Each structure stands twice: as C-alpha cells, then as structure tokens.
Amino acid sequence: MRLNVKKALIFVSCLVILWVLISYASVIEVPRSAPQRDPAVEIENKIIKLQKQVDAQMAESKSLLAKVNKLKKLSGGENVGEDNSLKDAEVMQHLSQPILPVLVIACDRVTVQRCLDNLVKFRPSKETFPIIVSQDCGHNATYEVITSYTASDPTISVVRQPDLSEIVLPRVKVKFRGYYKIARHYKFALNHVFETLGHEAVIIVEDDLDISPDFFEYFLGTYPLLLKDPSLWCISAWNDNGKLEVIDMSRPDLLHRTDFFPGLGWVLRKEMWQKLAPKWPTAFFDDWLRNPVNIDGKACIRPEISRTYSFGKVGVSKGLFFDLHLRNIQLNMEYVEFTKLNLTYLLKDHYDDTLASTVYNLPEMSASEVVASSDLSSDPVRVMYSNAKTYQRAAKKLGLMDDFRSGVPRTAYRGIVTCFIRGRRVYLAPSFEWNKYDPTWG
Numbered sequence: 001m002r003l004n005v006k007k008a009l010i011f012v013s014c015l016v017i018l019w020v021l022i023s024y025a026s027v028i029e030v031p032r033s034a035p036q037r038d039p040a041v042e043i044e045n046k047i048i049k050l051q052k053q054v055d056a057q058m059a060e061s062k063s064l065l066a067k068v069n070k071l072k073k074l075s076g077g078e079n080v081g082e083d084n085s086l087k088d089a090e091v092m093q094h095l096s097q098p099i100l101p102v103l104v105i106a107c108d109r110v111t112v113q114r115c116l117d118n119l120v121k122f123r124p125s126k127e128t129f130p131i132i133v134s135q136d137c138g139h140n141a142t143y144e145v146i147t148s149y150t151a152s153d154p155t156i157s158v159v160r161q162p163d164l165s166e167i168v169l170p171r172v173k174v175k176f177r178g179y180y181k182i183a184r185h186y187k188f189a190l191n192h193v194f195e196t197l198g199h200e201a202v203i204i205v206e207d208d209l210d211i212s213p214d215f216f217e218y219f220l221g222t223y224p225l226l227l228k229d230p231s232l233w234c235i236s237a238w239n240d241n242g243k244l245e246v247i248d249m250s251r252p253d254l255l256h257r258t259d260f261f262p263g264l265g266w267v268l269r270k271e272m273w274q275k276l277a278p279k280w281p282t283a284f285f286d287d288w289l290r291n292p293v294n295i296d297g298k299a300c301i302r303p304e305i306s307r308t309y310s311f312g313k314v315g316v317s318k319g320l321f322f323d324l325h326l327r328n329i330q331l332n333m334e335y336v337e338f339t340k341l342n343l344t345y346l347l348k349d350h351y352d353d354t355l356a357s358t359v360y361n362l363p364e365m366s367a368s369e370v371v372a373s374s375d376l377s378s379d380p381v382r383v384m385y386s387n388a389k390t391y392q393r394a395a396k397k398l399g400l401m402d403d404f405r406s407g408v409p410r411t412a413y414r415g416i417v418t419c420f421i422r423g424r425r426v427y428l429a430p431s432f433e434w435n436k437y438d439p440t441w442g
C-alpha cells in the first residue's frame, strides 16, 4: 500500500514537470509560428489555449490527489506499517456491512475461558465480530488465560484497565466498592472501543455469560433497528422475566420493546456512548441506565427467550440474586435467522399503536384466575393494575419480577409488562391512562 502511495506521488510530480515544459515550449513558440498574423489576436488565442491546458491539468491533478489521499487513508496514514494496513476487500466489507466487536468485561475470574470458548465457537465471522477483552483487577492468572486466545488469533485482543488504584469512599459506601470499580472499568473499556479503536457500535458481555447459538445472528438482525429508530438506545439479549413458566417457548423469534435496561449482553452505539460518557456514574451504572432521565426516555429491544445465560455465582452482585433468579432464566437453543425476518413491527410507530389497541381490546382477568386457569392454549388476556401495590401483587402471583427502578417495572414498556402463562399471552397493564413512570413507585 505504501508503495502505491509513492508511485502515485512520483507520477503526479512527473506530470507537473511535463506540463511546465510543454507550457514553456508553447509560449516560446509564439513569435515564430505566427509571424504574418495579427500578433495581439495570436497571443490571445495562445492564452486561451494555455488556460484550457492549465484547467485540464488542474482537473487531472485534483483527481490524482484525491486518489493519493484515498490510498493514504486506506493504508491508515503515513506512519502505519504494512501489517496494520487494511486491504481493499476489508474496506469494502466495512462499508457494506457493520463491524460489531464484542467487548468482554473481565476481572479476576479465570472462567472467562468458558465465555471466550463460546464466543469463538458461535462466531460466524471473525471480521464482523472481532473480540476485545478488557481486563480490570490486574489478576495475572486471568490475564494469562486471555492471552492464550489473543496469541493465536489476531481478531481477539486484550486491553488492561490501567488505573488499579483503590477508590476512596466514605465508610458507609465501602461495602459497595466493587460497584465503583465496575463503573470505572466500563467507562475505560467503552472509551477504548469507541474513542481509541473508533468502532461505531459494540456488543457488551461480561465474563460469566453463556450465549445462545444465534447470539450473533440476533444482534446482526436487530442492529439495523438501532440505526433506524431514534427512540431505541440499546438491544439486549436478556429477558428479565425469562423463566420457563412465563415465556412462550414456541416463539424464539419473538422480540419486544422495553423501557427497562436488561443488560446481560447488549449493543450500544458510539453516538449514545458519547451522550452517556460525560455524565457516567461512579457506581451502579446499570440502575443508572434504568432511569429514563439518563437515557432520554429511550427504549431497548429484548427477546422473548434470552440469548445469554449467567453462569457466574461468584461476583459483586450475584450470590443470592443468582440463586433466586438468574439461574432459572432459559437460554434459547433454537437458531433463528433474524437477519431474514421482517422486524418492522418493533419500530416505535408500528409497535406502540399495535400494543395499545391490542391490549385494551382484550378481555380482562385477575392474576389469580390466570394462574388457576386449566384450559391450555387460550386467548390472550389483560390483567389490570392501578398502583405500585396492585402491580406488585399481580406480578408476584404471575411469577414475574415485581421490582422497580426509578419507577419502571422490570421488562415494562409504556407501563405494560407482557408474559406467557399456561399457554396464554398475558399483559399486565395500567388501569389508568399511562403517561410516564412514577419514580416514587418501588
């Protein structure tokens, strides 16, 4: 590539020298070639001719310069060696289809191996899905596990969070130190992906996640929604209410919108990161992302059946939460070709109208009636709630998560929580006209 740049530069130089010689020769010629004609007219003609030559030469030089600049860009600038330069084919691919790197957030768990093994196993394309591991905590054994992957595969890289200093906290917050470190690590890792490496979007996973066989296909198929719909800010692989008893196992293709950030395998775009970074919190970043104020009231896409599964019990927040909840979430095993599906129904205009008109035309049932119902494969119903208390009572009865963050019920979209119980689609919906979430709930 550098050779091409040099060749082009030499070519341009030769043309310029040639042009100077030709111009000089034609000016010298003037008095000899037209001795009998009017010298004023003759000189004017010469000047016009010369002007035309100059214009043509300028145009050619400009186009050559453009070509040189393009070649320079492709080779990654002057000071980038042969090894780092992108090949034309790769550049074309970059333009015609997105690059979605996977960012693996790692710390001191050598089980990151299990996560990396699955990413490598299900990754359909190394070029489309380069893997970037960001390691915090300075744990050498974990770092060695990671480098065993990076050593043999140039599409897997590792970066270490450089600031391992203890975060100074008031005594009452010391027990939350882990959450402060995680927020600091995410900020570093996302800046690395977007600002240092210049990626447009990223799939974020933590080191304790298993993935479904169609994990990559899911993100590739839904990514265009994120580009098309400005009311979306993330795509998540996770259903917080993804237990066997409350999902429709016959619909692995089904996706939903949610106002509640699910995390656990998600896509973020650079554009959104640049809005979040300046106000990024020092701790509890996931709950911070669940406050509509911080994400401009935007929504995420989430699946009916989760595409990730958390296998880690050891961790900052896990433990009890894992036993009670994460352990029972179903991981999808049926491969869905999301890139071939029509996902238009998830765009805000389609989705909101359809949801409201569907839900409020359904027959009503109480949560108790739904769980006691014995006729399988029945019609969808609506279960109403009027305040935080009646919401939680109904959710608990249905076997759903009953908590709120900033007033948003887990998995809710515009106040509606949907699930699938005993062969029936159920919508837990407000009995009042919903306008926004009430942050005093929960």
Ligand SMILES: *[C@@H]1O[C@H](CO)[C@@H](O)[C@H](O)[C@H]1NC(C)=O
Residues within 6 Å of the ligand: 138, 140
């Ligand atoms: C990790 O390795 C580095 C050098 O490779 C060493 O300086 C450091 O002491 C090691 N840390 C631990 C905790 O073993």
Ligand SMILES: *[C@@H]1O[C@H](CO)[C@@H](O)[C@H](O)[C@H]1NC(C)=O
Residues within 6 Å of the ligand: 342, 343, 344, 345, 350
């Ligand atoms: C895709 O789905 C939308 C909304 O559900 C529908 O209006 C549209 O006709 C569909 N497009 C195709 C090509 O089927």
